[in-house]
Amino acid sequence: MIRLGFVAEVDQEACSGCGQCVPICPAGAIRMVEETSAVVDEDRCIDCQSCIDRCKKENAISRVTRPSEVLRFVDHTDLDQSQIKTLCAKAGILPHMPVCGCSRTTGQETIAAILKGAETPEDVCARTGLRSGCGIYCATRIFQALEACGIEVENPPDRRWIKLTLGLADVPEEVVERIDQAYPSCCVGEDWKRLTKRRSTSDKKEGSHV
Numbered sequence: 001m002i003r004l005g006f007v008a009e010v011d012q013e014a015c016s017g018c019g020q021c022v023p024i025c026p027a028g029a030i031r032m033v034e035e036t037s038a039v040v041d042e043d044r045c046i047d048c049q050s051c052i053d054r055c056k057k058e059n060a061i062s063r064v065t066r067p068s069e070v071l072r073f074v075d076h077t078d079l080d081q082s083q084i085k086t087l088c089a090k091a092g093i094l095p096h097m098p099v100c101g102c103s104r105t106t107g108q109e110t111i112a113a114i115l116k117g118a119e120t121p122e123d124v125c126a127r128t129g130l131r132s133g134c135g136i137y138c139a140t141r142i143f144q145a146l147e148a149c150g151i152e153v154e155n156p157p158d159r160r161w162i163k164l165t166l167g168l169a170d171v172p173e174e175v176v177e178r179i180d181q182a183y184p185s186c187c188v189g190e191d192w193k194r195l196t197k198r199r200s201t202s203d204k205k206e207g208s209h210v
Contacts, residue, residue: 001073002103002129006063008052009044010038010057014060021051021061023033023158026131026139028122044126047074048135072103087111090127091148092195099141102133110141114149121146121153127160140164169195 008029016143017036029044030051038061040051047063055061076084085108094109105128113127121142125131130138140163142155165171167189180189 001105001109002046002132004045004047004070004129005066006071007042007066008040008047008049008061009029009064010040011059011063012037012057014057015019016057016060018056019057020054023055023156024050026050026135027126028120031094042066044122045126046129046132048132050135065200072127074109074116074127074133076111077110079112082110083109084115087115087145087148091144092167093141093144099145100130100133100138101137102131102138103129105130105138107141107145110145111149114151119146119151126195137164137166140170141164167195170190 010030015037017032017038018036019032019035021038022030022032026048027044027046029041030038033039033042038051048062052061052063085095088107088111089206091107091111093099093110095108095111096106098104099107099110109128110124110130111122117129118124118127121139124142124146130142143163146153168176168188171192174194176189176192179186
């Protein structure tokens with residue numbers, strides 16, 4: 001959950017129409033109009049300022065005060081809590097723990113955003129405020145949450161989605177097997193099986209797909 005007091009604004013006269021701000025926006029809040037200028041959707045903007053950093057024209061995009069503060073938050077309490085718990089386990093995230101250190105968005109809120117209609121990483125970010133800070137590590141958790149809900153994330157041609165390895169449970173089994181063979185005394189495979197057991201068990205439970 002984040003509170004937003006600012007929003008990105010494009011100076012149409014200064015904008016060169018290069019479009020480099022479009023793919024960098026984690027919330028999909030920017031689009032090109034007739035391929036000549038960029039326009040910001042205030043309802044989706046999460047004030048991450050990535051567009052300002054990317055823009056090559058000085059002062060073409062600025063950060064302006066919103067008329068009133070807005071909240072990016074998805075309420076999970078009106079949903080089936082057992083389903084949320086199951087999906088969190090399948091995604092390898094904890095319901096009450098933040099999946100993002102910048103926005104403090106929890107696992108259960110991330111899953112709730114998807115259950116309530118978010119179908120892409122951009123949708124999840126626009127609804128929750130995820131990736132409003134560094135935007136790096138929480139991206140992997142977004143992928144995992146979407147996939148746990150039965151939504152496969154494809155790499156768009158104009159964006160760079162990177163699925164980082166954030167813990168042992170994220171490492172592919174074949175890689176774990178190679179590590180086990182090279183360093184058997186470390187018991188990496190044994191630890192990996194414990195960590196991934198919750199995910200494989202949740203696959204068999206009802207409610208693991210939207």
